Amino acid sequence: MRRAVTIKHVAAEAGVSLQTVSRVINNEPNVRPVVQERVRAAVAKLGYVPSLAARRMGGSRSYLLMALNDRDRTIEGWKSGEGTDWVDQMLMGGMLKCESHGYRMIFELVDTHSDHVDAAVRGAIAALHPDGVILTPPHSENPAITGLLSGLGLPFARIASIAEGDGFAIAMDDAEAAAFAVDHLLGLGHRRIGFITGSAEYALSGARLDGYRRAMAASPHGLDESLVARGDFSYESGVAAMESLLALPERPTAVLASNDRMAHAALRTAKRQGLSVPADLSVISFDNTPLARFADLTAIIQPIAEMSAVAAECLIRATAGETDLPQRSLVPFGFAERGSTGAPKI
Numbered sequence: 611m612r613r614a615v616t617i618k619h620v621a622a623e624a625g626v627s628l629q630t631v632s633r634v635i636n637n638e639p640n641v642r643p644v645v646q647e648r649v650r651a652a653v654a655k656l657g658y659v660p661s662l663a664a665r666r667m668g669g670s671r672s673y674l675l676m677a678l679n680d681r682d683r684t685i686e687g688w689k690s691g692e693g694t695d696w697v698d699q700m701l702m703g704g705m706l707k708c709e710s711h712g713y714r715m716i717f718e719l720v721d722t723h724s725d726h727v728d729a730a731v732r733g734a735i736a737a738l739h740p741d742g743v744i745l746t747p748p749h750s751e752n753p754a755i756t757g758l759l760s761g762l763g764l765p766f767a768r769i770a771s772i773a774e775g776d777g778f779a780i781a782m783d784d785a786e787a788a789a790f791a792v793d794h795l796l797g798l799g800h801r802r803i804g805f806i807t808g809s810a811e812y813a814l815s816g817a818r819l820d821g822y823r824r825a826m827a828a829s830p831h832g833l834d835e836s837l838v839a840r841g842d843f844s845y846e847s848g849v850a851a852m853e854s855l856l857a858l859p860e861r862p863t864a865v866l867a868s869n870d871r872m873a874h875a876a877l878r879t880a881k882r883q884g885l886s887v888p889a890d891l892s893v894i895s896f897d898n899t900p901l902a903r904f905a906d907l908t909a910i911i912q913p914i915a916e917m918s919a920v921a922a923e924c925l926i927r928a929t930a931g932e933t934d935l936p937q938r939s940l941v942p943f944g945f946a947e948r949g950s951t952g953a954p955k956i
Contacts (some may be wrong), residue, residue, distance in 0.1 A: 615658045625648070631649055634646050634650065673713050675742050675743070675922055676715070676734060676742075678745055678746065679719055679746045680719070685719070699915045700746060700915070707918070720749065744766070751812070760777070770814055773813050778935070778936075779937065780941065782940065784818045788825070790943075791910055796831075798951065799953045800862075800864040801863070805866050806839050806855075806866070806868055809842040837858075839851035847872060851867075852879040856880065864892040869897050870896070870898070873907050874907065877893050877907065888949065888952035890955065892954070893907060894907070896909065903946075906950055909948070910945060916941045920939050
């Protein structure tokens with residue numbers, strides 16, 4: 611069998627050290643042009659493909675990004691089996707972008723509510739030595755984590771974060787997305803439109819509520835705060851919120867829910883009470899996970915993969931020394947119209 615070519619073979623062929631080969635592979639400075647040519651000739655002659663370990667030998671970069679997701683919510687999503695693909699989409703966008711730059715991305719779970727979150731994040735950084743960190747909500751707005759990374763001088767990106775602060779903030783315009791959904795329902799002829807909020811722990815929940823309020827206040831029907839029901843992104847909270855909306859003296863004819871799980875709860879609660887969707891009640895959700903597609907829910911599409919890709923791109927370019935990078939990036943949302951929305955009964 612043909613022996614695998616390693617960095618040691620390249621170094622021997624070129625007559626240089628392993629570190630010199632790594633510097634040339636990584637386009638590092640302080641290598642004489644004649645030596646660079648000798649190393650590149652050896653790489654071409656031997657057909658060498660650099661490994662991640664070889665690229666790290668230069669010492670300045672690890673060529674690794676670390677993504678942190680909330681432990682409890684991730685495990686809950688996996689165990690529920692409800693088709694929540696937030697993690698899958700985040701990994702796809704980040705990993706493919708990393709691959710295109712010769713980087714790797716690794717995924718770690720950390721409990722954002724733990725008293726030991728500082729130690730957990732420090733431990734992951736010490737073990738992996740990433741060039742940058744991608745934070746997903748609620749990590750992306752946890753001051754204990756963002757403050758630690760800022761103090762360490764480690765570049766980081768905050769996915770789905772609209773808060774001011776350090777790091778690259780990458781999000782869709784949640785307020786505009788909510789207003790768009792409301793305007794869609796208004797255009798169908800609805801005037802009493804309910805809203806189920808997300809968890810107050812997430813800044814995007816407030817942004818979505820703001821967008822709903824703005825769109826309703828600007829409509830001829832005005833804003834009715836009794837149509838706002840509190841949720842926390844869980845199915846159970848969606849059931850309770852929908853029951854409270856349906857118990858109003860004049861119930862809504864349409865509902866916008868802050869995630870697919872609560873929208874699914876709203877849909878099933880309405881059907882249990884004898885309502886037909888969309889004839890008696892229209893429902894729009896946020897995120898467009900498989901749950902929304904399987905339930906035929908009209909949904910705002912959260913561009914999770916695209917946001918993750920932008921986050922990875924910003925970190926990789928920052929690590930390469932680029933400074934003219936946007937601190938805030940807005941990624942366009944999408945809209946999928948399905949069978950859960952229609953004109954109200956006259």
